[in-house]
Amino acid sequence: MVGETMSATLQHIDIAAIREDFPILSQQVHGKTFVYLDSGASAQKPRQVIDAMSYVMEAQYANVHRGLHYMSEKTSDAYEVVRDKVAAFINAGSRDEIVFTRNATESINLVAYTYGRTVLKPGDAVAVSQMEHHANLVPWQMLRDAHGTELRIIKITDSGEIDFNSMEEVFADGKVKLLAITQMSNVLGSYTPVERLAKFAHERGAKILLDGSQAIVHRKVDVQAIDADFYVFSGHKLYGPTGIGVLYAKAELLEAMPPFLGGGDMIASVSYEKSTWAKPPHRFEAGTPAIIETIGLGAAIDYVQGIGFEAIAAHEQVLTEHALATLDNIEGLRIIGRAQDRGGVISFVMKDVHAHDIATLLDRQGIAVRAGQHCAEPLMGRLGVTSTARASFGVYTLPEEIDALAAGLQRIRKIFA
Amino acid sequence: MVGETMSATLQHIDIAAIREDFPILSQQVHGKTFVYLDSGASAQKPRQVIDAMSYVMEAQYANVHRGLHYMSEKTSDAYEVVRDKVAAFINAGSRDEIVFTRNATESINLVAYTYGRTVLKPGDAVAVSQMEHHANLVPWQMLRDAHGTELRIIKITDSGEIDFNSMEEVFADGKVKLLAITQMSNVLGSYTPVERLAKFAHERGAKILLDGSQAIVHRKVDVQAIDADFYVFSGHKLYGPTGIGVLYAKAELLEAMPPFLGGGDMIASVSYEKSTWAKPPHRFEAGTPAIIETIGLGAAIDYVQGIGFEAIAAHEQVLTEHALATLDNIEGLRIIGRAQDRGGVISFVMKDVHAHDIATLLDRQGIAVRAGQHCAEPLMGRLGVTSTARASFGVYTLPEEIDALAAGLQRIRKIFA
Amino acid sequence: MNTSLYQNAVVERSRHPRFAGHPAVFDLHGRGANPLCGDAVDVFVTREGMHVAHESHGCAIMTASADLMAGAVAGKSPEEIAALRRSFETTVKTGRENPELGELNALAGVSEFASRIRCATLPWSALAEALDHG
């Protein structure tokens, strides 16, 4: 099995070369080879991203949009080029549909504060699924409490897929005006059928916001083909730096939205009495942006596109199948989430062993996994667990690392036997 | 004069060594020596900051606060240590009074959205001065328009100082509950008497928010000695990375504030019906924070403290005096802002030459200055100009660079003669 | 692998706790919860003889710590318990065993796992809460 898997992997992707790009992967942890299976929380950074950021700071830095001097112009260009890159990356209709934020969380909150408090009216409903990350639940709760919108929850099936019967019910009375839903669960690894969800929402007069935090890393995203109204993701999960995220929204939606934060760069004119707003996307980017990080994100997108999503998806599929088969062989281990369409994020529980103990004991073997509620506390309730352990994969993950995980879990089983 | 100035400078600060730390300063621009006089917009980054950020990405990176594994623990530690550093740097009473944001702009908006919409009531007034950056004006306009607070403007004198008669008037009816004011003007270079302002506000039952974006770079700040209620600044002006800013607020104020953004890490518990919030500062830090940038900010603070504020202030004073004297000697040049207590940010206009033309023509000589309204459009009206040129200094600025500026300006005068 | 913390005493006590349960009658109750991971422990105190029972929903370290605590505090006064808690917290932070802690020393190894120290101390916070405000 492992031999087979590996050759399948190696057909698609030159993993050895990729791993060379990530300096951290050659670190040791507790004297053991470092096995990083926590990319779903945040991915490691390739040399190309680190270098791009260092280059800005060493050779081409100044504040953007404001200066009439060389360094400022060059830096503004380098910054704005990333907007084009992001637009092309997700096939936005226009670069002006790309707003830079800190992370996916801020992107969703931006929509909740602006679109949510103006276009959505008290009495309108926002629908989310049972498998949302807190980032796509709490902002809608806060909107409910501040603005009088309703919050409705779409059920998932036991296998971890969207329950379309529940969707019908939630949308039945026509009050749902926004469906805010993940494209890939950070707990179950399920992909959601985004085209179908968008069609479903649009046919019922609702807009759709997609949380692409997990999916963007694994799949080619085409916001126009999906017909997404809003799409959000974070740079740090896409092999880019922290401190930079993206909000995509259709131009006509952004046009109609009031600003979120007030300050420099988001205004057209300011007097003490009244200010007028710049056009999108600048209307939503107040103050000095994350210049260095945006340029780092550009390098990350180049990096990912250099590998290509066909190769990335094939590699992920091989890893996921290998991991599911291998983990299923471990006695007392139960994988949580069995969606048909699923990717390289795998949660599991072990009989008689708490997830935290699993994580700590794996860590001692150099293996990094997540354990806990994964910022999805209500989903834990739905699944009938208090926490899970989770292994998640990146472009640099090796089938052998999954074997190391399995061996580690077997050792843990013995301790608790 | 120059010789004298230089030796005064060199007594306080080893500029040659400092300049070695900033790789960008040895760049050429348009074939000329690069003279960077735009530190007020954003400062350049020392090797120590660049290295600290690279180190995280190369050797010690994972998401914070969530992992039970080695890399996550180490990264969380490195991240949280910076909170201690910032607290010590501004002498906060507790590390829990330090909230990380993207920049000063976000810090002010955070206060406007949370404190502003709960503790401040419709009919209460917020007072700002005539010399605020848009970042400390527009959020209060937005609050006014959304929440029904009033916005009052405190006048400045012709020399660019706070007019305390105007203060008295603005506060006379007791409605002002928040004074939001800069500690140093980014246009006029004036410092405001922050202890006096705080006392003034407190005696009249108002809180004070200080915009320390410019001042923090030049002066030792002690928020307890000032008795500031809120204090904000950005990392990128303090020789740190973009994408990271700070909000300081007194513990009891933070405790009483509702959250700003919803998502991971800011909650105590989440159910579909109701969520409860984490204690400050985490309540205000939703989602994956700017981990790499926070660590970079820590390195920047170490760097600045390594030089020491006594040396920095002395160096700035020498530069400023030299610059004022030198520029005053240029025919047709008028310096805008003549406050008693002023620092290394100098705006000027030239007869018959528009600020933009000054900036472009200086740029061709390798000299970077700002020109325009400096995100302070209403202040331009107060000063009776449409724009100014501005030279601003950093720890690496040389007296010779000011001489280069003066020579450049003389050449421009000839073109327009 | 270095698993010294997960020695038999800890694993054993977590799997077969001696003081687990929710007594029908008790005088004081305290709760400790770590929202970040979902761990929770309820502590029930019968003042007479300082009998402590616990209901633990969490990891091995927390459960073992609760159970070892219940054993260690039996019959002690609140003041003695407060002193014991301080010694225990020092030991789990420093890793230095302390003769007065007896069986509780089994948890000294948690010092190597910074993010898990809270698991070991959570039952003690719950007990303190019970004794303070019960």
Place this chain on the structure above:
Amino acid sequence: MNTSLYQNAVVERSRHPRFAGHPAVFDLHGRGANPLCGDAVDVFVTREGMHVAHESHGCAIMTASADLMAGAVAGKSPEEIAALRRSFETTVKTGRENPELGELNALAGVSEFASRIRCATLPWSALAEALDHG
């Protein structure tokens, strides 16, 4: 220093514009403003003979551009002006002079100053606005 853009023609026309002023009578008005820098230009058109006057509050490049524009469009039809605008914008972006632009070529050098191109094109947007919606 490389100041080719600031040749005499540009500096001269900015300091002593020939078509500056706010006429008492005019047919069409257009305004261009760059909020980032505070530059603003008002353009006043008398249809008869396509006389253009401008009030410029801005830099030398904008003022010279407005004045050279007013000279260049005199007597032209709106269609000819639209074509001229396209040629002018190409020249200020590429730096390639174009014989049909005549005096307007004085601004070709602005292509080297990316952030200043807008200064040169602003009067043309104001004129287009006047002709479109006047």
